[in-house]
Amino acid sequence: xxxxxxxxxxxxxxxxxxxxxxxxxxxxxxxxxxxxxxxxxxxxxxxxxxxxxxxxxxxxxxxxxxxxxxxxxxxxxxxxxxxxxxxxxxxxxxxxxxxxxxxxxxxxxxxxxxxxxxxxxxxxxxxxxxxxxxxxxxxxxxxxxxxxxxxxxxxxxxxxxxxxxxxxxxxxxxxxxxxxxxxxxxxxxxxxxxxxxxxxxxxxxxxxxxxxxxxxxxxxxxxxxxxxxxxxxxxxxxxxxxxxxxxxxxxxxxxxxxxxxxxxxxxxxxxxxxxxxxxxxxxxxxxxxxxxxxxxxxxxxxxxxxxxxxxxxxxxxxxxxxxxxxxxxxxxxxxxxxxxxxxxxxxxxxxxxxxxxxxxxxxxxxxxxxxxxxxxxxxxxxxxxxxxxxxxxxxxxxxxxxxxxxxxxxxxxxxxx
Numbered sequence: 001x002x003x004x005x006x007x008x009x010x011x012x013x014x015x016x017x018x019x020x021x022x023x024x025x026x027x028x029x030x031x032x033x034x035x036x037x038x039x040x041x042x043x044x045x046x047x048x049x050x051x052x053x054x055x056x057x058x059x060x061x062x063x064x065x066x067x068x069x070x071x072x073x074x075x076x077x078x079x080x081x082x083x084x085x086x087x088x089x090x091x092x093x094x095x096x097x098x099x100x101x102x103x104x105x106x107x108x109x110x111x112x113x114x115x116x117x118x119x120x121x122x123x124x125x126x127x128x129x130x131x132x133x134x135x136x137x138x139x140x141x142x143x144x145x146x147x148x149x150x151x152x153x154x155x156x157x158x159x160x161x162x163x164x165x166x167x168x169x170x171x172x173x174x175x176x177x178x179x180x181x182x183x184x185x186x187x188x189x190x191x192x193x194x195x196x197x198x199x200x201x202x203x204x205x206x207x208x209x210x211x212x213x214x215x216x217x218x219x220x221x222x223x224x225x226x227x228x229x230x231x232x233x234x235x236x237x238x239x240x241x242x243x244x245x246x247x248x249x250x251x252x253x254x255x256x257x258x259x260x261x262x263x264x265x266x267x268x269x270x271x272x273x274x275x276x277x278x279x280x281x282x283x284x285x286x287x288x289x290x291x292x293x294x295x296x297x298x299x300x301x302x303x304x305x306x307x308x309x310x311x312x313x314x315x316x317x318x319x320x321x322x323x324x325x326x327x328x329x330x331x332x333x334x335x336x337x338x339x340x341x342x343x344x345x346x347x348x349x350x351x352x353x354x355x356x357x358x359x360x361x362x363x364x365x366x367x368x369x370x371x372x373x374x375x376x377x378x379x380x381x382x383x384x385x386x387x388x389x390x391x392x393x394x395x396x397x398x399x400x401x402x403x404x405x406x407x408x409x410x411x412x413x414x415x416x417x
Contacts, residue, residue: 015133015134015135015136015301015302016047016132016133016136016303020040020043020047023039023043024036024039024040024043027039040138041138044128044138045124047136048127048128048130048132048138049124049127052127052132052307053123053127053274053277056277056310056311057270057273057274057277058089058090058093059086059089060277060311060314061273061274061276061277061314062088062089062092062273063078063085063086063088063089064318065273065318065321066078066088067085068315068318068319068322069318069321069322072322072323073322093266096262096263096265096266097262097263097266099261099262099263100261100262101260101261101262101263101264101265102259102261102262103259104166104167104168104259106167107165107166107167107168107259108164108165108167109165111161111164111165112162112165112166112259112264113264114161115158115159115161115162115165116158116162116260116264116267116268117267118154118155118157118158118161119155119158119159119162119267119268119271120267120271120274121154122151122152122154122155123155123271123274123275123278125151126148126151126152126275126278126282127278127281129141129144129147129148129205130148130205130278130281130282130285131205131206131209131285131290131291131306132291132302132303132306132307133291133301133302133303133306134291134302136291136302136303137205137206140204140206141204142203142204142207143203143204144203144204144205144206145193145197145203145204145205145208145286146203148205148282149190149193152237152275152278152279153182153186155271155275156178156179156182156237159175159178159179159246159256160175160176160178160179160256162175162256162257162260162268163175163176163178163255163256166256166258166259166260168258168259170255170258171255171256171257171258171259172256173255174246174247174254174255174256174257174258175246175255175256177245177246177255177329178239178246178247178255178256180333181236181237181239181243181245181246181332181333181336182237184236184332184333184336184337185232185233185234185236185237185336185340186233186237187336187341187344188229188233188336188340188341188343188344189229189230189233189234189237191229191341191344191345191347191348192223192225192226192227192229192230192233192344192347193226193230193286194348195223195225195226195344195347195348195351196208196219196223196226196286196287198348198351198352198355199219199222199223199351199354199355199371200219205282205285205286205290206290208285208286208290209285209289209290209291209292212289212290212292213289213292215365215368216294217368217369217372218287218288218289219286219287219289220287220288221372221376222368222371222372222375223287223347223351223375224375224376224379225343225344225347225375225379225382225383226287226344226347226351227283227287228379229340229343229344229347230283230286230287231283231316232340233336233340234279234283235317235320236332236336238272238275238276238279238317239272240276240317240320240321241320241321241324241326242320242321242324242325242326242327243326243327243332244326245326245327245328245329245332276314276317277310277314280310280311280313280314280317281306281310283313284306284309284310284312284313285306288309288313289309290306290309291303291305291306292305293305338390339386339387339390342386343382343383343386346382346386347379347382350375350378351375354367354371354374354375358371
């Protein structure tokens with residue numbers, strides 16, 4: 001670990017843990033025994049959630065996303081409220097808080113009220129194990145990766161509660177779809193992360209960041225196929241376009257959110273962005289080196305590097321939302337079981353073999369770079385070969401518009417060309 005990170009200067013902005021330590025040590029002298037532990041949790045919540053997550057939700061996940069999607073679709077996006085439309089997210093939040101939250105007469109009112117709370121709570125817990133810096137992690141536990149996966153599986157229960165409690169068949173159908181999608185995509189997601197665990201020999205998120213710093217390479221370069229599989233799987237689990245079948249208006253109204261309105265709906269919408277930010281922070285930690293950047297963290301605060309990587313990864317969600325068409329439900333499920341899962345298994349077999357070779361060679365650093373080059377090439381070949389095996393033929397995709405003489409439905413390929 002670099003030497004500057006151990007500084008004791010509370011005013012050194014490169015490591016904000018020094019500031020929190022000064023506050024806790026001063027509070028421990030005047031507060032009753034044990035209260036300082038509660039204060040530490042409050043500081044961690046304020047620092048990670050109120051200072052990072054909520055502003056990112058408003059100005060990156062709401063304003064920035066709508067602005068970028070607008071540009072992709074050749075329109076301005078928010079541009080009325082405040083300079084450059086910057087106050088539009090605040091105006092939307094005020095509108096949601098003022099709207100009446102309607103509850104169907106025959107719904108299960110208690111479950112319907114509790115579901116948004118259950119949906120919000122895990123988002124706060126996820127950031128407890130995310131390392132923003134060398135000492136800026138609230139709970140640096142040895143199995144933090146397993147903790148993150150366990151907590152991230154809880155929101156689907158809140159989604160099902162919301163869909164079931166509304167006493168609406170469309171809400172229930174949307175909730176069932178979310179459960180089916182989560183089960184389907186959780187399997188290749190975990191298999192892909194196993195590759196990162198095998199090569200880094202740790203289940204600790206902070207340990208993976210230190211591994212990337214030690215070998216001066218990102219795990220995403222050593223495990224490129226795992227990174228791609230993770231991104232696709234987490235997009236499906238987050239119901240992000242083009243995999244938002246469970247709550248797409250063009251499918252079954254608004255899915256499990258059909259009967260929600262006002263701030264109860266706003267909690268679901270806001271925390272969808274919060275979970276996307278948590279998934280981006282997790283990807284930046286595991287695959288992109290976290291708060292390290294090949295020595296640049298000696299001069300730039302590590303937490304700024306980490307936040308920058310998180311927002312760049314979140315930009316991928318925005319990009320896919322603005323450019324890719326929505327999949328059908330059967331296509332989405334088949335893609336998980338027939339395409340992603342076999343690729344994740346192939347990748348795991350390759351990384352286990354590489355790990356055995358690496359151990360026999362005394363963990364020479366040069367082998368990591370050889371593995372990275374080999375895996376990048378093999379990943380491309382595997383994706384192409386498995387797509388061909390599943391029947392994909394790029395020659396069958398039309399490359400130019402087809403003109404027809406009369407309005408019809410399906411036009412067979414090759415006709416009128």
